[in-house]
Amino acid sequence: MSNVFVLDHPLIQHKLTYIRNKNTGTKEFRALVDEVSALMAFEITRDLPLEETTIETPVMEAKTKVLSGKKIGLVPILRAGLGMVDGILRLIPAAKVGHVGLYRDPETLKPVEYYIKLPSDIEERELIVIDPMLATGGSANDAIHSLKKRGATNIKLMCLIAAPEGVEVIQKEHPDVDIYLAALDDKLNEKGYIIPGLGDAGDRLFGTK
């Protein structure tokens, strides 16, 4: 799985255990998803290009580095992706945020798109599609196709937990998209839930059922 990166930092793994625990309530769940998203953003931005600049420190002139101006766009998949946005924005506050609204039909498990609003210059941006769960892969696959149809060429996918089935779909349909995960779980159950997983991410984030 060459383009799949499982971010196994101890803090990410520790917090993910509490996220998975069914006894973790909405408030704590939301806070932990936010924290893990920030930690993942730290890892995912490792390859951002730098350029040299010259500044005056209080002591002397120094050649130092700044980001070379690569523009980033976050694209949360509604609704559960929203829970990851603020954590990432704490590290990349200038990122623009687009939204793709998709829900998974509970009968067919197929994604249904109901909303899309993106920054006007997505073709110039490195886009990070965010969703806590990559299950069958249908939602992320559709979202990425939608972005490519509108001109995006540089896309990463960031999820908390994935099933191998979903990873396979993205790898087949979008071999150009690197996938960043906090965990790669065992499989899907008969209802399309990731196991062991964390349950329904949207419901746990927003306290719905």
Ligand code: PRP
């Ligand atoms: C969940 C999750 C993903 C999708 C993953 O969303 O947040 O978007 O399911 O499943 P898939 O890989 O099989 O497509 P859901 O459809 O429950 O909508 P919600 O975020 O509005 O709760």
Ligand code: URA
């Ligand atoms: N969507 C979720 O929220 N959880 C799963 O386990 C699968 C899809």
